[in-house]
Amino acid sequence: MNGRRSWWPILVAGAVVAALAVAVGMVAHVLDPDDKVNRADLVSLVLAALALAAPVVVWARGKAARTPPAAGEIIILAKTALTDQVAEQWRTEATIRSLGDPEPIPVSWQLTDNPGLMDHPRLIGDQPLTFIATSDRIPQLAENFRALRRRRLVITGGPGSGKTTLAVQLLLHLADDRRPEEPVPVLFAIAGWDTTVHPRLHDWLATRLAQDYPALTHPAYGPGAAKTLVDRGHILPILDGLDELPDDARAGVIAALNGSLADRDQFILTSRTGELAAALDQAGDVLTAAAVIAPRPLTPQAAATYVRTCLPPRPRHDWTPILEALERADPPGLAEVASSALGLWLIRTVYITSVTDPAPLTGPFADDPGRLRAHLLDHLIPATIHARPPTRNPAEHFRPRHAWDPDQARHYLAYLARQLTAHDTRDLAWWNLANLTTTPAQQRRIARGFGLVGGLVGGLVGGLLIGALLGLRTGLVGGLVTGLVGGFMSGLVFEHVAQQWVNETPGYADLRLHGRTTSLIKRIARNLPGGLVLGLVGWLVFGLVGWLVFGLVFGLVFGLLEWAEQPASTTIAITPQSTWNADRTLTLLRTPALWLVGGMLLGPLYGLMAGLGSALTLGLVGGKHHAWLGGEITIRRLARAGHVPRTLMAFLDDAHRLGLLRTVGPIYQFRHADLHDHLAALPREHA
Numbered sequence: 001m002n003g004r005r006s007w008w009p010i011l012v013a014g015a016v017v018a019a020l021a022v023a024v025g026m027v028a029h030v031l032d033p034d035d036k037v038n039r040a041d042l043v044s045l046v047l048a049a050l051a052l053a054a055p056v057v058v059w060a061r062g063k064a065a066r067t068p069p070a071a072g073e074i075i076i077l078a079k080t081a082l083t084d085q086v087a088e089q090w091r092t093e094a095t096i097r098s099l100g101d102p103e104p105i106p107v108s109w110q111l112t113d114n115p116g117l118m119d120h121p122r123l124i125g126d127q128p129l130t131f132i133a134t135s136d137r138i139p140q141l142a143e144n145f146r147a148l149r150r151r152r153l154v155i156t157g158g159p160g161s162g163k164t165t166l167a168v169q170l171l172l173h174l175a176d177d178r179r180p181e182e183p184v185p186v187l188f189a190i191a192g193w194d195t196t197v198h199p200r201l202h203d204w205l206a207t208r209l210a211q212d213y214p215a216l217t218h219p220a221y222g223p224g225a226a227k228t229l230v231d232r233g234h235i236l237p238i239l240d241g242l243d244e245l246p247d248d249a250r251a252g253v254i255a256a257l258n259g260s261l262a263d264r265d266q267f268i269l270t271s272r273t274g275e276l277a278a279a280l281d282q283a284g285d286v287l288t289a290a291a292v293i294a295p296r297p298l299t300p301q302a303a304a305t306y307v308r309t310c311l312p313p314r315p316r317h318d319w320t321p322i323l324e325a326l327e328r329a330d331p332p333g334l335a336e337v338a339s340s341a342l343g344l345w346l347i348r349t350v351y352i353t354s355v356t357d358p359a360p361l362t363g364p365f366a367d368d369p370g371r372l373r374a375h376l377l378d379h380l381i382p383a384t385i386h387a388r389p390p391t392r393n394p395a396e397h398f399r400p401r402h403a404w405d406p407d408q409a410r411h412y413l414a415y416l417a418r419q420l421t422a423h424d425t426r427d428l429a430w431w432n433l434a435n436l437t438t439t440p441a442q443q444r445r446i447a448r449g450f451g452l453v454g455g456l457v458g459g460l461v462g463g464l465l466i467g468a469l470l471g472l473r474t475g476l477v478g479g480l481v482t483g484l485v486g487g488f489m490s491g492l493v494f495e496h497v498a499q500q501w502v503n504e505t506p507g508y509a510d511l512r513l514h515g516r517t518t519s520l521i522k523r524i525a526r527n528l529p530g531g532l533v534l535g536l537v538g539w540l541v542f543g544l545v546g547w548l549v550f551g552l553v554f555g556l557v558f559g560l561l562e563w564a565e566q567p568a569s570t571t572i573a574i575t576p577q578s579t580w581n582a583d584r585t586l587t588l589l590r591t592p593a594l595w596l597v598g599g600m601l602l603g604p605l606y607g608l609m610a611g612l613g614s615a616l617t618l619g620l621v622g623g624k625h626h627a628w629l630g631g632e633i634t635i636r637r638l639a640r641a642g643h644v645p646r647t648l649m650a651f652l653d654d655a656h657r658l659g660l661l662r663t664v665g666p667i668y669q670f671r672h673a674d675l676h677d678h679l680a681a682l683p684r685e686h687a
Contacts, residue, residue, distance in 0.1 A: 010525065013060035076180075078221045079234055083184045085213055085574075087175040089665075090168055090187070096398055096659050097671070098348075099165060102309055104136040105341045107162045108296040109155075117156070117277060118292040125149050131291050135166055135341075138173045145170065151236075151266040152290035156273040159674050160342020161295045163270040167238050170268065174236070183236040183266060184229070186213075189664045190239040190269070191426055195252045201260035205237055206230045211505060212574055212665030233264050240664070242271035242279065244673065246424045250279035258288050300329040303338040310348050317357045331366035337373055342672055346376040349659070354383040377678040381413070382406035384658045400654035402647075410679070412651060413660065415643045417670065417679035426676060428661075428668040430576055430649065431506055431583075431627035433634045437643075446633065506583040506666070507565065507625025523563040564589055577653050579666040583628040 094100065111131045112118055121129040125148045133141035145153055155163045171185040188208055198204035210216055210226040217225070229235050239257075242250060257267070269287070271279075273294060280286055298306075304326035311319055322334075329335035337343035351358040365372040390400045419436040420428060428436075434443060565586065639646040652668055655661045660675070661668045670676035 009060040013056050016056045074220075074222055074225070075228065075232070075234060078216060078225050078229060079184050081215060081221075082186070082213060082229070083175050083178055085215065086184060086186055087172065089574075089663075090172050090175075092397070093662060094168060094172060096657065097165070097662070098345075098659070099169065103306075104138075104169065105162065105165075105298070105306055105344055106302055107135040107166070107298060107341055109133045109135070109141070109166065109293045110296065112156060112273075112292045112294045114273075114277070114292075114294075117154075117273075117280060117286065119286045119289055123149065123289040124152075124291050129291075131293055133293075135162060135169060138169045139177075141166075141170055142173045142177065145268075148291055150263065150289045152287065153268045154276070154287060154290050154292040155268065155270045156276055156292060157295045158272060158340070160340045160672060162341035163272075163295075164240055165341060167240060167268055167270050171238055183234045185236040185238055185268075187238040187240055187664060189241055189244070189427055189667065189669065190253065191241050191244040192667075193239075193253060193256075195249070195256040199256055199259075201237070201257055202230045205235060208665075209235065214574060233262075233266075236266050236268070238268040238270075240270050241426065241673075242269060243275035244426045247278070250275065251282035254279050254283040254285065254287065258285060261288060297339040298341075298344070300327055300335060300338075303335075303344060306344055307338075307347065307352070310352050315352075316355055317359075319358055322358050322361050325362050325366075331362060333369040333372045334361055334366045336369040337376070342674060343373065343376075346373070346380065349387075350376050350379045350383045354387040356383065373674070374678065377675060380675065381410045381660065384660060385409065388658055390654075398657055400657050402650055402654055404651065404654065408645075409651075409655070410682075412644050413655065413670075414679040414682045417676050420676065421680040426669050426673065427664075428652075429666065430580060430631050430652075430668075431504065433638070434630055435503075437634065437638060446637070504625055504627050504630065506579040506627045507586040520560070520563045524560070526562075561590065574666055575663060576656075576666050576668055577649060580628060580631070580649050583625055586625055587628050 109132070111129065118124070121127060125131075131144050133144055145151060155166055157163050167187065171187055174182070174185045186209065188205065192208065193201070193204050198207065206227040206229075209230060213226070216229075222228075242253065245253060257269075261267075267290075269290070304323050307319070307326060308323060325331060325334055326338055338347065347358075347361065350356065351361065360375065361372075365375045385400075385404060385406050388399045390403050392401065393399075416428060420426060423436055434446075438446070635644065635646070635648045638644045639648070645651045652661065656663060656668065660671055662671050663669075670679070
């Protein structure tokens with residue numbers, strides 16, 4: 001599967017580097033080190049040896065690369081692994097959302113009766129074109145989708161009508177009923193597509209796919225696996241939430257989507273009906289060859305039957321008045337709320353799951369659907385928290401791990417909802433918190449303060465250690481002065497680099513050794529020649545032993561970092577919490593690793609000690625990913641202001657387990673847009 005690696009080029013490179021080192025050593029032994037001419041000749045010899053060794057090492061690394069398996073085999077393996085990950089991810093989401101417990105809400109779907117929303121029927125499928133399905137009969141929906149000429153489907157409806165739920169149900173069925181020739185269904189929040197950055201849909205999909213499913217970067221799939229899958233038509237993008245884009249961006253997305261599609265390209269899109277109609281009108285076109293379906297309102301009998309099915313055989317409270325009111329569709333407010341999937345879910349969660357007296361459903365709010373819906377949303381957070389007490393049992397996946405005060409939880413969620421609304425987004429990405437909650441000027445001030453403090457602390461630690469070790473010659477004062485100057489310079493570097501952290505995405509690090517020992521050894525061996533080449537410069541100072549030690553340390557450190565940033569598995573799942581943990585691991589691993597290299601470069605007498613000071617700069621500032629650091633700084637600042645808990649990631653994870661949030665790869669969203677909007681609109685003193 002992984003091909004074979006040729007080891008002889010590495011052995012040849014090692015032999016060449018060793019021979020050059022021995023030659024340099026023999027010459028150094030003969031020459032008089034006190035003679036300036038001899039020293040100049042020796043330096044020239046070392047540089048010449050480096051010039052000879054460098055291309056040999058580069059050649060060896062290229063030659064030693066694995067012979068890749070056939071492209072067709074790689075695609076099959078990648079598709080299989082991705083399908084498994086997608087199915088696992090959305091089965092968990094479906095369970096948290098109780099989509100099938102006790103049974104799906106029976107929403108009926110049919111082709112839209114608005115001719116302005118859909119292309120010519122003959123371009124969509126066989127005539128006469130029909131498309132009828134219900135949310136409790138997903139296999140029929142899947143066959144109707146497969147019968148479409150280009151397999152393009154737009155799911156429309158009002159707020160809370162079950163659009164995303166239907167898309168998730170269809171995704172799970174297609175993943176479970178996988179067919180080798182079919183693409184892998186993957187859900188993407190289309191609100192993240194910026195057509196000015198990625199004018200072509202496929203480029204954005206490839207970027208998001210690699211970010212949301214890092215297992216695709218495993219060496220077994222070769223370079224650019226995500227892009228290959230997208231470009232070759234092996235991904236069925238389920239683009240959720242066109243209506244969540246800003247008004248002026250929707251028409252551009254419609255045009256870019258049409259302009260990106262080849263004949264074989266498939267997609268599923270969800271959108272509120274009104275926003276879709278406005279976007280199509282502004283774009284002056286419909287979505288090419290796409291069937292557009294809309295829901296029918298739930299009948300009073302269907303709503304009453306669903307509520308009755310959710311109740312236990314002997315409910316603690318009397319539900320007879322509620323069931324009778326649902327069947328006769330009176331009061332009107334209750335009837336309208338119960339005619340949508342969101343309304344039934346709210347009734348179930350607030351009153352059935354929490355075992356609460358349902359009398360308010362026919363009380364003062366029952367005549368006004370807006371007031372009744374607001375009442376249900378107001379009580380949603382307390383109901384879910386009381387219905388699912390916390391547990392530390394790892395087998396209880398869908399219960400929170402911590403106890404939260406309902407009012408405090410609502411305050412935290414309302415603050416986050418307001419920040420998202422202010423930035424016209426539904427996506428809560430933890431690494432983007434700084435951009436959501438601070439202005440650029442505030443970010444610069446925070447980076448300046450962090451840079452100066454971090455640089456001075458690192459410089460002082462290094463200066464004190466150097467001064468203590470060299471006290472007989474320069475004294476502690478010299479060490480402190482050196483540390484302060486170095487700290488100030490480090491602070492300037494910190495300030496500049498820290499300002500970029502708010503725009504960085506999470507990195508990846510996995511330190512699980514099981515089944516990866518051979519891979520670790522190979523990566524260390526691959527970096528060893530580079531360390532030996534660089535170590536030739538230190539031959540004059542360290543001698544043979546120092547040269548060998550530096551080569552080993554270099555190979556160990558950079559081999560370890562390279563190994564850790566590769567996924568441990570070809571089927572690893574991605575969640576917001578896992579990206580937080582992985583980026584933190586990468587940062588904490590990078591600091592001591594680069595400390596070792598920095599210490600070796602500073603000299604055998606005091607290098608490792610002085611390296612303590614430089615570790616802060618090298619480890620924290622070095623590398624490409626600092627999202628965890630930026631997130632930690634932002635969370636601490638927001639927690640001091642009382643906007644979020646200090647343990648924000650644990651809180652968000654529990655909100656997800658409670659069903660208040662959902663995840664789309666590494667991103668959180670509120671379970672329903674109506675819940676998001678309701679919380680964002682709460683007065684600050686009540687949030």
